[in-house]
Amino acid sequence: MTDPLELRARFPILAETTYLINHSLGAMPAEAETRLGEYAQTWKTRGVRAWGEGWWTMPMTVGDQVGRIVGAPPGSTVMHQNVAIAEAIVLSCFRLEPPRNRIVYEEANFPSVRYLYQAQADRGAEIVVVPEGESVAAAIDERTLLVPISHVLFRTGEIQDVEAICRRAEEVGAHVVLDAYQSAGVVPLDVTALGVSFAVGGSVKWLCGGPGNGWLYVRPDLAERLEPTFVGWQAHARPFAFEPELEYAEGAARFLTGTPNVPALYAATAGYDVIEEVGIARIRERSLRLTALLIELADRAGFEVVSPREPERRGGTVTMRIPGFQAVHRELGERGIVCDFRPESGLRIGPHFFNTEDELRFAVEQIAEIVETGAHERHSGAVARF
């Protein structure tokens, strides 16, 4: 078995920076560059023949690889550009009409998800927003159509009690749409065992697959009978017959749209391969060790930890509220320590399996030194970006 730390050399940015922002943009494996080169080579030499030699089916074949990581059976996961598109396709399967037109979502969902559902209020949906800290399960009833929730909250890294929400949704016939962006690749996830109707995520973060890829899992029994209305020619049973009328493809393929984002798919699999090679169980073990150390270091430095302390509720990120964290973040960046912050939450630090304990000690020491000396004050007024 590969020692996670031996894999550091495969992520060039780790030699240049203290890279603790894997909850935002996971470090790029060097292999991704090689695969992008293969993409260009294939385009150059094979031209249009490349479609028949793997390009056309990449949303399904790459989706199957994500499926292995998140517990989805082959043929149930397809690739898209991002989560907003994946959730819009889910939404397009349903009529927003009483008696089942409620969308119950948690306030702490990521903006792509919140905005999409908010925008349905004028199209017949009744939107129920569950404030942070309140029970999503308790807000679900027979009027509920969709329950878009996050497995791990993006601001605090808190793991949600998805099982309880799924049980309640199943009792009343509502569909859970699980956003697993902040868990896939770092926290164990089994969409089949959970029984969710849909799950979505993307490559940018813990899967280290870069931008341009979102994934959509559809529970196989639903994929057979739902009919998305946000659709394109890849969703047709016989796309190359160019038939005038829509006839849905079998299974998850009907949840595709138009021409796939081929270069992004090439880049992504390098990250997925490493995640599969190390394995989620070992990644989780290491992540818990690193985040526990971060909490210990923050406590010692007197910083307020906003993320859960209980390991079973803690995802891969530790958020700390530090005085002037916006400006502290800017100063850290100038010192080669890469992390981020979210307004009203604090500094987010997201070590992946390849980070070391020494990097965390160095980062927290630097934060303490910055706060003590006021080195950050020259950056006051800094705002969140990326």
Ligand SMILES: Cc1ncc(COP(=O)(O)O)c(C=O)c1O
């Ligand atoms: C929980 C979560 N969902 C979704 C996204 C991204 O959504 P999209 O793929 O629409 O950009 C992010 C972060 O960028 C996230 O943290």
